[in-house]
Amino acid sequence: MHEEKEDILDGQNEPEEGEMFEHYKLLVDPGQNLLRVDKYLVNRIDNASRSRIQAAADAGNILVNKKSVKSNYKVKPGDEVSIVMDYPRRELKIVPEDIPLNIVYEDDQLVVINKQAGLVVHPGHGNYTGTLVNGLAYYFKDLPLFNSADPRPGLVHRIDKNTSGLMVVAKTELAKNKLSMQFFEKTTKREYVAMVWGVPKEPEGTIEGNIGRSQKDRQVFTVYLEGEHGKTAVTHYKLLEDLGYVSLVACRLETGRTHQIRVHMKYIGHPLFNDDTYGGDQVLRGTTFSKYKQFVMNCFKILPRQALHAKTLGFVHPVTGKEMLFDSELTSDFQGAIDKWRDYISNRNLE
Structure with missing residues (x-):
């Protein structure tokens, strides 16, 4: 018997993206x-x-x-x-908790949530309570899918703790299986907005490179040469706005590897703004003036996390077959940092 297994879930980290x-x-x-x-x-x-x-x-x-x-x-x-x-059920009791959920759409098969930054998606090492799944278990306490010891009920994908934006959650086993297949076959539509250090030379392009755990630090991921380590990853990016020393880019995922956008953007020399895991929490572009450094530190305070938001999510409804497409506004902290950079650039141009 010849067998191949593709196992994209990795429970050791809370991935930014990853099929369940x-x-x-x-x-x-x-x-x-x-x-x-x-x-x-x-x-x-x-x-x-x-x-x-x-x-x-x-x-x-x-x-x-x-x-x-x-x-x-x-x-x-x-x-x-x-x-x-x-995945099979695991012996980890989920405690229902009344956690506020920003629900943008719901029917009898699924719910679409606009996740706030700082919220871990599901229980795991170091995060056994206060997660999105704990909130879902409370909200859906009468649904069979959420009345179990499964730490990932209804989840078909996930986003990182400090990334905000749209997620779809299944309410039935049928919806969970059908949505999972769409993520596996890469037919979903997912677009993120990121603020990155520097301005890409090419206004749009495709980043390809296997992503796997770093052999030096198991908590972070890195790009490997094809066939060497890791799994295939493809990110399409497009420049949205040049803000001088930083820029806004749209990133469309073709695959959903752990920390994919963060790793790929660092790989091409443009780490995400204030990403403390991949070096974006340092002043990587700009002048040596102390006034400028203080300005950047103030931006870090406004946006105390990596500048990444899951803005658009599209999929086919698992029962009706209808195309579903959702769009979300940038969070206030993200928008605040953008406004700060816009003011800085406009004032610099007036000097």
Whole structure:
């Protein structure tokens, strides 16, 4: 049996982006007898319960030779079987907490939330309470999906603690599986706005480079040469506004790796403004005058986090099939820093 596993979730960090599911691809052995695909998968994937396999089948997430099949399909030698499913439950009790949620859309299948900066998405090392999931467990306390020991109920993607912006959360197993498939197949639309140090030479472009954990510091990520380490990552950027020593860029994600935008922008020489993990919390462009340095420090105080906002989110509704597209305003701290830089540049031009 030949098996490949794509496991994009990494519980050691709270990633800025990252799909909340796992993907398996298996090639059926030449000597395999006819067998229902659900039984075949249960026998070959660790922790793959019948219910998880069935939920994936119901959502159309079991493919044989790249075509969706029902759970009663019988595999035969040479079949290529793939499945996308959510992660198994983990023994971590979620305590419902009345945490304010900025809900911009809700129906019986999903909810779209505009997450505030500073809010961790789900419980993990060092953050067992006060997370978005704790707030969701309280808000959805009567829904089956949120009445379990799963630390990631309804999550199909996530954004970093100190990044603000739009997230979609599933309210049913069907929605969770169908949305997960869209993130896996890269059919969702996700655009971020970032303030970065410097101004890219090319007004728009594509950044490609594998992203993986740094071998020097496991808490940060870095770009590796293709095939060396890490996983494929692609970011498309476009210059929105030149603010002298910093600039505003729009970043469209083709993949959703951990810290992808932050790592890719640093890789091309433009770290995110006030990103203390990737060096953006230093004065990287500008003059040596103390007055200028004080101005930058004041901007850091206005925006005490990396300058990144998940502005646009688009996907196909898991039940109606309708195209859904959401847009959000920049947060007040982000907008405040932009206004400060605009004033600085306009006053400098008058001198």
